[in-house]
Amino acid sequence: MGTRSTIFIAAITLLCLLLFIGCSERKRPTEEAARSVIVFKHGKISGDPSIFRTILDRFESENPEISVREETLPASTDEQHQFYTLNLEGGASDFDVLSMDVIWVPEFARAGWIRDLSHLVSEQERSDFFPGPMEAVTYKGRMYAVPWYIDAGVLYYRKDFLDKYGFSPPRTWNGLVEAAQHITNREKDLYGYIWQGKQYEGLVCNVLEFFWGNGGDVLKEDRVVIDSRENMEAAAFMRNLIESGITPPLVTTAMEEPTRHIFGNGRALFMRNWPYVWNIYNAEGSPLRGRVGIAPLPSFPGKKPISTLGGWQLGVNRFSRNHEAAEKLVRFLSSPDVQKTAALTIGYKPTRRSVYQDAELRAMQPFIVSLHDIFMKARPRPVSPYYMMMTQVMQPEFSAIISGIRSPEAALASTRRQIEHILEADR
Amino acid sequence: MKRHNDGTPFIVPSLILIALITIYPAVYALYLSVHRKLPIFGISRFTGLDNYLFLVGDERFWNAFRNTLYFTVVSVTLELVLGLAIAVLLDKAFRMRGIVRAIVLVPWAIPTVVSAKMWEWMYNSDFGILNYLMGTDINWLGSPFWALNGAVFMDVWKTTPFVAILLMAGLQVIPRELYKAARVDGAGSLDIFRRITLPLLKPVILVVLTFRTLDAFRIFDAVYVLTGGGPANTTETLSIYAYKMLFQTLQFGYGSTLAIMVFLCVGMISLFYARLLRGGIAE
Numbered sequence: 001m002g003t004r005s006t007i008f009i010a011a012i013t014l015l016c017l018l019l020f021i022g023c024s025e026r027k028r029p030t031e032e033a034a035r036s037v038i039v040f041k042h043g044k045i046s047g048d049p050s051i052f053r054t055i056l057d058r059f060e061s062e063n064p065e066i067s068v069r070e071e072t073l074p075a076s077t078d079e080q081h082q083f084y085t086l087n088l089e090g091g092a093s094d095f096d097v098l099s100m101d102v103i104w105v106p107e108f109a110r111a112g113w114i115r116d117l118s119h120l121v122s123e124q125e126r127s128d129f130f131p132g133p134m135e136a137v138t139y140k141g142r143m144y145a146v147p148w149y150i151d152a153g154v155l156y157y158r159k160d161f162l163d164k165y166g167f168s169p170p171r172t173w174n175g176l177v178e179a180a181q182h183i184t185n186r187e188k189d190l191y192g193y194i195w196q197g198k199q200y201e202g203l204v205c206n207v208l209e210f211f212w213g214n215g216g217d218v219l220k221e222d223r224v225v226i227d228s229r230e231n232m233e234a235a236a237f238m239r240n241l242i243e244s245g246i247t248p249p250l251v252t253t254a255m256e257e258p259t260r261h262i263f264g265n266g267r268a269l270f271m272r273n274w275p276y277v278w279n280i281y282n283a284e285g286s287p288l289r290g291r292v293g294i295a296p297l298p299s300f301p302g303k304k305p306i307s308t309l310g311g312w313q314l315g316v317n318r319f320s321r322n323h324e325a326a327e328k329l330v331r332f333l334s335s336p337d338v339q340k341t342a343a344l345t346i347g348y349k350p351t352r353r354s355v356y357q358d359a360e361l362r363a364m365q366p367f368i369v370s371l372h373d374i375f376m377k378a379r380p381r382p383v384s385p386y387y388m389m390m391t392q393v394m395q396p397e398f399s400a401i402i403s404g405i406r407s408p409e410a411a412l413a414s415t416r417r418q419i420e421h422i423l424e425a426d427r
Numbered sequence: 428m429k430r431h432n433d434g435t436p437f438i439v440p441s442l443i444l445i446a447l448i449t450i451y452p453a454v455y456a457l458y459l460s461v462h463r464k465l466p467i468f469g470i471s472r473f474t475g476l477d478n479y480l481f482l483v484g485d486e487r488f489w490n491a492f493r494n495t496l497y498f499t500v501v502s503v504t505l506e507l508v509l510g511l512a513i514a515v516l517l518d519k520a521f522r523m524r525g526i527v528r529a530i531v532l533v534p535w536a537i538p539t540v541v542s543a544k545m546w547e548w549m550y551n552s553d554f555g556i557l558n559y560l561m562g563t564d565i566n567w568l569g570s571p572f573w574a575l576n577g578a579v580f581m582d583v584w585k586t587t588p589f590v591a592i593l594l595m596a597g598l599q600v601i602p603r604e605l606y607k608a609a610r611v612d613g614a615g616s617l618d619i620f621r622r623i624t625l626p627l628l629k630p631v632i633l634v635v636l637t638f639r640t641l642d643a644f645r646i647f648d649a650v651y652v653l654t655g656g657g658p659a660n661t662t663e664t665l666s667i668y669a670y671k672m673l674f675q676t677l678q679f680g681y682g683s684t685l686a687i688m689v690f691l692c693v694g695m696i697s698l699f700y701a702r703l704l705r706g707g708i709a710e
Contacts, residue, residue, distance in 0.1 A: 082674060089467055111467040199657025250552040252569035252658050262553055385468065389676040396487070400659030405571060425463070425470060 035067045038325045042099040043312070044075050046276070047346040055341060059332045066325045077101055077201070081388070088113040093319040096326035099312045100145055102136045102380055103201075103387050109144040110385035114315040115323060118143040120331055128352045132309040136380035144315060146334040147351035149342065151310030152371070152378035153209055156263060156271045156281075159293040161187065169295040171305075173213070173237060176270060176298050180246045183269055192246035194259045195272040199399040202255055204391050205308040206272060207398045208381060210234040212306035213299035218382045218390070224419045226394075227412040234300070235401050235408035242402060252403050264288060272297065274310060278367055279347065294367075296374050309378040311351070343368055349375070386422050393418040453690070459683035467677050478684040488685065490660055491668040494575060498650075498664060499643040502582045506639060507632070509583065510590030515624070517591065518598045528595075535588040543652035546581045550653075568654050571661035578650045578662055582643070590635050597631030598624070630704070637700040641693055665689045 045052045049072075056068045073080045081104060087095075088111070100108065108114045121143060126134060133147035157169055165183050170176040180192030196202040211217065214237075216230035225231075241247040251259070256273060260280070263271040266287060281288045299305035314333055316326045332338055339350035340361055349368055355361060356372045382390060397415045400406040460478055464471045482488050517528055534542065549555050550567035558564060567573045601624065609619050647666040650656070656663035656671075669689060673682030 078675065085467060085677060107467070111469075113467075199655050199659065248553075249566040249569055252566065253552070253654075258551065258553070267553075389678065392671055392676050396657070396660040396663070399657045403569065403571065403658040405659045405661070425465060425468075 035065055036322050036325050037067050037069055038097060038320075038322050038329060039095040040068055040070045040097040040099075040329065041073055041095045042070065043073055043077070043080055045072070045346065046348075051345045052342075055333075055338060055345075058338075059329060062332070063325075063328060066328065068329060071095065084108070084113075088317070088319070091319050093317065093321055096317055096320040096322055097329050098315050098317060099148060100315050102133065102309055102311050102313060103391075105137050105145050105313055105315070106139045106383055106385045107388060108315065109139040109142075113318050114144050115318055115320075115327075116142050116144060117146060117316065117327065117330065120327055121146060128354050130351055130353060130375050130378070132375070132378040132380050133311060133313065133351050136309065136383055137313050138383075139385070145313035146315075146330050148312045148314045148334060149339075149348035150351045150375050150378070151274055151276075151349065152307035152374050153205060153272055153297060153310075154275055154307065154371070154374060155295045155297045156273060156277065157293045157295060158266075158269050158288075158291060160291045161190075161269055162293070169293060170270075170298050172301055173210075173298045174301070177241070177244075177246055180269055184246075187269075189267060191248045191262070191268040193241060193270040193272075194247060194251055194254065194262060194268045196254055196256055196259060197251040197399070197402050198253050198255050199395050200255065201391060201395070203398050203402075204381065204394050205310070207235070207238065207394075207402075208308050208379075209272070209297055209306065210238055212379055213297065213303055215300075215303050218394075218419075219384070222423075224416045224423070226419065227409075227416045231412055232408045235398075235412065237300075238402055239404060239408070243404070252399070275349065275367075275371060276347075294370075296377075304377065307374055307378045309380045311349070384423075386425070389422045390419050393422070456683045456686055456690070459679050460681075460687045462680045464680035465677060466679055474680070478681050481681070482684055482688065487660060487663075487668065488665075488688070491663050491665045492688075494662060495644060495646070495664045495666075497575065498579055498582075498646055499640060501576075502579045502586070502643050503636065503639045505579070505583045506587050506590045507636065509587045510594055510635070511632075513587065513591040514594035514598055515620075517595055528592075531591060532588045534585045537585070539585065539648045540652055542585055543581065543649045546577075547653055550577055569658055571658060574654055574658060574662045578646075578653055581653065582646070582649055585649070586639065586642075590639065593635050593638075594628065594631060597628045601627045633700060633704050637697070637704070640696055640700070644693055644696060645689065665692075 040056075053070070056070065060067055073083055081101070084098060084100075084104075088108070098114075100114075105114075109116075121129075126143075129147055130150060132152075133150055134143075137143055137145040137147060155169070161183050162169065162179065165179075165186070167179040167183070170179055176193060184190050184192050195206050197206065208218070211231045211234050214230045214234040216225070216228050216234060218224070218226045242249055242251070250262075259268075259271055260273060260277050262268055263273075263277075264281060264286070275294075278292075278294060280286065281292045282290070296305045297307055314330045316323055316330060320326050333342075334351070336350075336352050336355050339348070339352055339355050340358055342348040343350050343355065343361055344364055347365075347368070349371065350356065350361075353372070353376075356369050362369050381387060384390065393415055397406070397411040401408050401411045461473060461475055462471055463474045463477070513531065517524065517531070537545075547568070549557050552558055552564065552566040552569065555567070557567065565573060567577050605623050605627075606619060609623055614622070645666050646664050647670065650662055650664055651667055651670070654662045656667050665685065666689060669682055669685040672678045672685060676682075
């Protein structure tokens with residue numbers, strides 16, 4: 001017994017030791033010791049990860065003194081936010097460059113976690129970037145991140161059905177309703193218009209597009225104007241879409257992917273989604289190939305259509321010990337040339353307008369170029385360090401409106417009171 | 428030599444350990460709960476009972492409280508009734524009893540997040556299997572009524588096996604002679620169940636209830652994955668609300684106030700059961 005347990009313990013100890021050695025970082029080759037290593041944290045890169053690596057390799061060959069290590073975070077945006085807040089609050093310096101969702105920059109800037117990068121982009125150069133992302137990375141007049149790639153909500157429609165019944169892509173919401181009613185009455189198993197209505201961030205993106213498309217907004221300067229007449233009308237319209245059957249009730253639990261599947265199975269006439277869906281529908285073997293069209297979202301009569309801005313921004317960790325190298329990488333990744341390469345290889349939409357004039361890009365990626373005007377009008381969600389709190393208030397109230405649990409008047413009035421309470425913290 | 432030296436010095440290390448890992452966080456949460464604290468913005472000020480006063484008028488808190496209470500009462504009741512029925516059935520000798528017992532345990536063995544994802548797909552109103560099998564067109568997770576009950580149903584599916592197994596263990600220690608004697612005296616099955624099985628099973632039932640009530644009251648993962656608290660917070664439980672305040676919006680002060688409320692409720696439930704248990708064992 002005694003010897004057996006001794007052997008057992010010895011074996012376990014050895015195993016632990018081996019694991020420990022196995023986990024400890026391998027020594028890099030000595031020739032690299034002279035180079036400074038910077039760590040770039042980002043979410044999942046779309047497509048083949050080795051393609052993005054070749055872009056970083058180019059940076060390394062242009063800057064032989066720097067080597068870049070990339071580290072991928074979990075796919076969910078919430079988890080990435082939690083990772084950054086916990087680590088940066090603790091002053092973590094083990095990463096230098098970070099990619100941020102468009103709604104985080106003011107929060108991180110206010111918390112003092114990211115470096116002021118105003119000096120990286122000259123005044124003149126700034127006008128080359130789309131206005132939406134520029135607004136989103138600016139806090140108190142200073143630039144805290146550089147827009148990396150851009151995204152915005154768009155309307156997908158079934159070209160074949162619209163052609164068959166003689167409709168053109170709708171410019172107003174009433175036009176969409178009219179087309180949807182006409183066509184779904186004549187086609188079997190076809191939903192009119194689907195969008196994302198589960199209680200989550202995507203719902204806020206959808207609702208704000210209706211608000212903005214009716215001339216409304218959440219904040220005006222420092223005032224909370226979310227319970228304006230324009231917003232109430234827009235919210236009531238959304239609820240009405242569901243009650244009138246244009247939109248099936250299932251949207252109140254839907255996120256992007258379920259709606260993509262339903263539209264992709266040919267079960268819907270119109271869909272609001274992000275541009276990533278386009279390539280999936282037009283891939284080899286997709287049943288919808290060549291039968292889908294894309295257009296700016298409709299608006300209410302006499303108002304301009306405005307999409308919710310998405311996309312990611314590059315920032316530099318305030319606690320980075322190597323911020324000069326980190327800033328070089330940010331400059332490199334956001335340069336026109338590299339943005340063009342990323343657009344051609346992994347489909348990341350450039351944040352610089354001049355790239356859209358490039359002849360090669362126009363020839364190879366006409367779809368990306370066609371989104372230029374939509375990106376010009378894309379608007380960021382309220383640019384405030386308190387946005388994460390505000391969205392926690394908006395999500396359930398918006399969900400209540402579209403599920404018919406509360407009236408737009410009651411829900412939006414309560415939203416205004418709660419947001420005002422949040423903003424008091426800073427006064 | 429003092430042989431009856433009290434053991435205090437010997438338990439001091441463990442007391443310190445317990446204090447460090449349980450009392451310190453609890454006291455710190457209490458401390459946070461009387462502050463307006465947004466650490467990332469460097470905002471931290473003592474606000475006395477402001478958070479608690481806000482909580483009393485916070486409709487979202489009461490909503491979460493009601494949801495949690497409903498979830499707890501309904502799910503625990505169903506789990507107990509079904510678990511008892513299954514336990515009584517499995518206690519009978521029949522062929523392949525071992526295999527059936529193992530199969531019954533399967534739902535409990537699947538990690539909650541995985542089964543919640545699974546149920547989310549089954550509940551989908553467009554391509555979910557539930558509507559397909561029943562021929563219905565119900566927006567399960569989208570309607571306030573069905574969403575919360577859907578979460579209850581999933582929890583019952585998942586946790587009934589746990590209840591059944593514990594109760595089965597309780598059944599097995601009841602002496603078989605009592606049943607035989609009752610039969611000889613001419614008692615019917617229902618009488619035997621009411622007058623022998625139930626009273627002798629009472630201590631086990633109380634233990635099961637304690638476990639299940641406390642777990643159900645703190646429910647988080649299943650509901651969070653299933654609905655995220657929606658639609659319109661109709662499935663938001665106290666733990667989900669506290670999580671959102673603490674970790675998504677980083678309001679450590681008010682988030683802690685919510686956590687303290689959960690703690691108080693759970694404490695009261697524990698005391699209540701502890702009392703019943705003491706009575707049950709003294710009987």
